[in-house]
Amino acid sequence: MNTNSETKNEVSAVQETKAFLLISALAIPLLTVLGIAGYGFVVWMMQLLMGPPGHF
Amino acid sequence: MSIPSMWKIIRSPSTHLSLGVLTLGGFMAGVVFWGAFNTGLEATNTEEFCISCHEMEANVYQELQETVHWSNNSGVRATCPDCHVPHNWTDKIARKMQASKEVFGKLFGTIDTREKFLDKRLELAQHEWQRFSANKSLECRNCHDYNSMNFDNMSEKAQVQMRRAAERDQSCLDCHKGIAHELPDMLEGVSEAFAQLEQSAAVSGFDTGKTYYSIRQLPIYEDPQLAVEAGQLNAATPVKVLEIDGDSLKVELSGWRRTKGFGRVINEDFGFNISSGHLSKAAAQNDQLVSGFERKEDDMTGLEWERINAVVWMRAGSLAESTEMIWDYAKETYQSSCSVCHTQPDENHFDANTWPGMFNGMLSFVNLDGDSQAVILKYLQKHSSDFSDDKH
Numbered sequence: 001m002n003t004n005s006e007t008k009n010e011v012s013a014v015q016e017t018k019a020f021l022l023i024s025a026l027a028i029p030l031l032t033v034l035g036i037a038g039y040g041f042v043v044w045m046m047q048l049l050m051g052p053p054g055h056f
Numbered sequence: 057m058s059i060p061s062m063w064k065i066i067r068s069p070s071t072h073l074s075l076g077v078l079t080l081g082g083f084m085a086g087v088v089f090w091g092a093f094n095t096g097l098e099a100t101n102t103e104e105f106c107i108s109c110h111e112m113e114a115n116v117y118q119e120l121q122e123t124v125h126w127s128n129n130s131g132v133r134a135t136c137p138d139c140h141v142p143h144n145w146t147d148k149i150a151r152k153m154q155a156s157k158e159v160f161g162k163l164f165g166t167i168d169t170r171e172k173f174l175d176k177r178l179e180l181a182q183h184e185w186q187r188f189s190a191n192k193s194l195e196c197r198n199c200h201d202y203n204s205m206n207f208d209n210m211s212e213k214a215q216v217q218m219r220r221a222a223e224r225d226q227s228c229l230d231c232h233k234g235i236a237h238e239l240p241d242m243l244e245g246v247s248e249a250f251a252q253l254e255q256s257a258a259v260s261g262f263d264t265g266k267t268y269y270s271i272r273q274l275p276i277y278e279d280p281q282l283a284v285e286a287g288q289l290n291a292a293t294p295v296k297v298l299e300i301d302g303d304s305l306k307v308e309l310s311g312w313r314r315t316k317g318f319g320r321v322i323n324e325d326f327g328f329n330i331s332s333g334h335l336s337k338a339a340a341q342n343d344q345l346v347s348g349f350e351r352k353e354d355d356m357t358g359l360e361w362e363r364i365n366a367v368v369w370m371r372a373g374s375l376a377e378s379t380e381m382i383w384d385y386a387k388e389t390y391q392s393s394c395s396v397c398h399t400q401p402d403e404n405h406f407d408a409n410t411w412p413g414m415f416n417g418m419l420s421f422v423n424l425d426g427d428s429q430a431v432i433l434k435y436l437q438k439h440s441s442d443f444s445d446d447k448h
Binding site: 011012013015016017019020022023024025028029032033036037039040041043044047 | 071089146152153
């Protein structure tokens with residue numbers, strides 16, 4: 001895309017759709033997976049420090 | 057499109073896409089993501105995934121096939137994740153992260169041979185035991201529930217133990233170690249060791265008038281032809297040889313018995329329940345085989361005891377000159393088989409009359425043949441607080 005058309009009012013429908021797909025299909029899923037993995041990692045580390053999970 | 061310009065579009069309100077499209081699109085992306093995520097998670101939660109590593113396929117998977125969780129009357133199959141992966145979501149994710157370490161182990165070949173696996177096995181098993189003990193065997197309880205168990209239908213051994221376990225809501229793995237795989241090498245070779253003991257300790261020539269010790273439980277007879285059974289001699293029990301007749305020995309077994317009942321059980325000494333053996337009903341009442349001497353009353357129970365000498369026949373074999381090697385064997389086997397779940401109690405932690413109850417209560421947990429059981433119990437009694445120098 002060329003930078004000239006890039007004023008607030010000149011965003012094309014194609015650009016906007018691309019941006020939407022980028023976040024909804026790629027960025028957010030990736031971040032979510034990373035977040036869950038990080039969470040699992042933290043819980044694992046906690047378990048190492050405080051012993052395996054007990055009965056609840 | 058450069059990143060800054062993309063960022064700008066993302067930050068501004070949309071001009072072409074309606075709120076409805078955005079919401080619907082976001083919603084659908086969420087649904088698709090969640091489905092895919094769980095499918096992925098499930099895929100790593102199947103047995104195929106677990107055994108796709110050769111390490112698991114060749115070792116634990118093969119062993120599982122020998123057990124009740126592979127094939128049973130009900131047709132329910134327990135798979136690896138049923139027992140090994142927590143069902144609660146947080147713990148499951150944590151376990152998956154932990155498994156990344158195992159993938160590392162795979163890449164670097166930490167356990168790529170059976171030998172390396174067996175070396176590592178005790179450590180791996182202890183991790184699992186720790187986990188089960190902390191969550192009270194939660195994974196087992198996804199299928200098994202104390203409240204749904206019909207104790208009356210269980211074997212006698214199971215009834216006693218399982219009722220108690222249910223009362224205390226005890227963790228299954230306290231008692232059911234090795235339920236799905238072979239136990240790590242701790243108890244192996246017990247019966248070979250016994251055969252070895254018998255080979256090295258048994259004497260071949262006998263002298264009349266000398267005392268010998270039985271290595272295992274041995275049958276005793278009324279006649280030199282060894283035709284009429286008179287009962288059984290317990291392990292590690294002294295007998296005095298009176299007469300040698302070919303392959304048969306006439307021996308004297310002395311001890312004490314209670315006068316109440318048929319007096320079949322012979323104990324080593326007055327007031328002690330240390331078994332020397334038992335007589336058949338006929339033999340116990342046969343004055344020609346059994347001669348009685350003085351009688352005493354046991355203050356503890358109020359029962360009367362009688363000192364006796366039983367003269368019986370037995371095969372010339374499986375007798376040792378001393379108890380030394382028998383005790384060595386018993387001590388070693390006691391230490392290796394009774395330290396699996398807890399440190400084994402000192403021999404002199406209990407007195408001679410308390411040990412049988414304690415020991416018999418534990419027998420269902422260990423892999424011991426009858427002779428080893430008899431030898432170990434006798435060993436414990438003879439080294440109990442009644443006989444030990446530093447009393448407990």
